[in-house]
Amino acid sequence: MGESLPLELLPASLRDMAQHCGPALALKVAEHYGGCHLSIPQDADNAPALVAVLGETMAVTLCAVYGGEILTIPRAINARRHVRNQVIQAGRRAGATLRELARRFDLTERQVSNIVRDI
Numbered sequence: 001m002g003e004s005l006p007l008e009l010l011p012a013s014l015r016d017m018a019q020h021c022g023p024a025l026a027l028k029v030a031e032h033y034g035g036c037h038l039s040i041p042q043d044a045d046n047a048p049a050l051v052a053v054l055g056e057t058m059a060v061t062l063c064a065v066y067g068g069e070i071l072t073i074p075r076a077i078n079a080r081r082h083v084r085n086q087v088i089q090a091g092r093r094a095g096a097t098l099r100e101l102a103r104r105f106d107l108t109e110r111q112v113s114n115i116v117r118d119i
Helices: 012-021 023-034 049-055 056-066 077-094 099-107 108-118
Strands: 038-041 071-075
Touching: 012 056, 023 049, 023 056, 023 071, 023 077, 038 049, 038 099, 049 077, 071 099, 071 108, 077 099, 077 108
Parallel strands: none
Antiparallel strands: 038 071
16 A cells, blocks of 8 residues: 555545454445445355455455455545555556656546655
């Protein structure tokens, strides 16, 4: 995930998930299920779609903590933007061009320039 994610950027429900399951899992859940209700089975063996999206380890963890619950998953736009910007800044420090980063993240070169301006 690059640099650490300030947990205060996460909505409260995802902050709780990050504390129990880790911030990487919380962000991945928000990325794939944000804006939806997500029914968590008791066992990851009963959730092949969840395993396909999260990977077996993360799906097992999520089921162990939240099995049997229906969660409302926020989109976590601020947290996801923060992580994206960290990745863009790291890419620029590693020598990627503004154009390469803009195409990779579906942004304009000006947006990428604004993101990396402070590094």
